[in-house]
Amino acid sequence: MWKLAYAASVVLLSTGIIFAQERQDPPEILKKQTDAKQVLSSWFGKKKTGADSITKKPSTISTLPSAGFNPSVGLSVGITSTAGLVFGDPRITTMSVLNTNAYLSTKGLLQFEAKNNIFTNDDLYNxxxxxxxxxxVALDYGVGTGSRARGEQGFSFDGLPLSNNNEVMTLSYSYIKFSERVYRRIAKNLLFGAGVIFNIYNDIDNEGKLGVNTRAHNYRYSVNHGFPTGGYTNNGLLLNLEYNSRDHINRPYEGMFADVVLRTNETWMGSNRRATQLRTEVRKYWGLSKVNKEHVLAFWFWGSFLLNGDLPYLELPGTGSDQTNRLGRGYTIGRFKGQNFAYTEAEYRFPLSKNKLFSGVVFANAQTSSAQRNLNDVNLGEYVEPGGGVGLRILFNKYTRSNLCIDYGVGTYGAKGIFIGLNEVF
Incomplete structure (x- = not known):
């Protein structure tokens, strides 16, 4: 599934972007760098010297308009706001981040989202x-990998096809989602956390207002697995163990991030069915040059595994199921999914300009899922769907290492498209 924050994020004279901030790079390093904010300032206002740009306190508030179009959802416009605050000694405390965004389309689709990532003094709690x-609305290709959608070949923009495909079903629905987790540092770079999650789906329509379509993937899956076809609830408890040694959140040059999440969906909390999932994520970064730290080899693994019970259709993990919906460049969001899902990606990052304004990436990925399709079991690893591509990075805010990312990706079955986002994909 996807959010309406699809298509191009049109960056218009933002005051500065801070999605998460570590201690910033030394002034002697920042002085040699040029970011998009400086370029825009030189075009539309007084040009600042390198010294001015370093000594002036960077903005911690930003506003970004966005726009997109697709025949299924119409014209979409939205706005995103981000604020950064420090709740402790700024020398030892990571900046906390508050994000809000809202989107509205001409076909009546809408979304509001608010996120918080708060650090207490000395990062004791997160x-x-x-x-x-x-x-x-989501495009519905069914479950499992190794399944071709006839007529699928076409171009997509930021995970959403530019034209409708009669062979692919659309799935519209309303939703309310809430989650909150509290982490405590228990050792250097190691945190333990717990939380709750509530996901409620209503008004599921995979019949196009034409009556019940028994061929629809959500309908057939829900009937076979004992879920209501028009809406369901998936609420549960979370236990997390996280390791983070990255030198920066937005654009790491070195270090590692690992997260293990045990989720139990409980009927006493309102879930239609009980289930236990294990979700794992590993990100590793190797610096390839001591002279130029922008040469980085990065690795990403993301997996979700059903240990027992059952999941409703819209909760099945798959392409784009990570927190920022950017997993699986080369394919539309939701292209592959199943009760078990695994994804891996490698990326080489390198500078293109001396002032660090432009840099590039080359990436390759693969994803696989398990599912029951046409009464036959598709096992994890039985079908692997590869993808890959190249990308351009524009340094948007050197104080926070924030990048505007523009990628061209390709996949199997003729899948290809352009993917745009803020900050590195992982």
Whole structure:
């Protein structure tokens, strides 16, 4: 599934972007760098010297308009706001981040989202939360990998095809999502956390207002697995163990991030069915040059495994199921999914300009899922769907290492497209 924050994020004279901030790079390093904010300032205002740009306190508030179009959802416009605050000694405390965004389309689709990533003094506690309310639409290709959609070949923009495909079903629904997790540092770079999650789906329509379509993937899956076809609830408890030694959150040059999440969906909390999932994520970064730290080899693994019970259709993990919906460049969001899902990606990052304004990436990925399709079991690893591509990076805010990312990706079955986002994909 996807959020309506699809298509191009049109960056228009933003005051500065801070999605998460570590201690910034030394002034002697920043002085040699040029970011998009400086370029825009030189075009539309007084040109600042390198010294001015370093000594002036960077903005911690930003506003970004966005726009996109697709025949299924119409014209979409939205706005995103981000604020950064420090709740402790700024020398030892990571900046906390508050994000809000809202989107509205001409076909009545909408979304509101608010996120918090709060750090207490000396990063002893980390509180991460998310609230989403909206009405959206998803392209539905069914479950499992190794399944071709006839007529699928076509170009997509930021995970959403530019034209409708009669062989692919659309799935509209309303939703309310809430999650909150609290982490505590228990050792250097190691945190333990717990939390709750509530996901409610209503008004599921995979019949196009034409009556019940028994061929629809959500309908057939829900009937076979004992879920209501028009809406369901998936609420549960979370236990997390996280390791983070990255030198920066937005654009790491070195270090590692690992997260293990045990989720139990409980009927006493309102879930239609009980289930236990294990979700794992590993990101590793190797610096390839001591002279130029922008040469980086990065690796990403993301996996979700159903240990017992059952999941409703819209909760199945798959392409774009990571927190920022950017997993699986080369394919539309939701292209592959299943009760078990695994994804891996490698990326080489390198500078293109001496002032660090432009840099590039080359990436390759693969994803696989397990599912029951046409009464036959598709096992994890039985079919692997590869992808790959190249990308351009524009340094947007050197104080926070924030990048504007523009990628061209390709996949199997003729899948290809352009993917745009803020900050590195992983």
């Amino acid at each position: 509180i991460q939360g998310n609230v989403q309310v909206g009405k959206t």
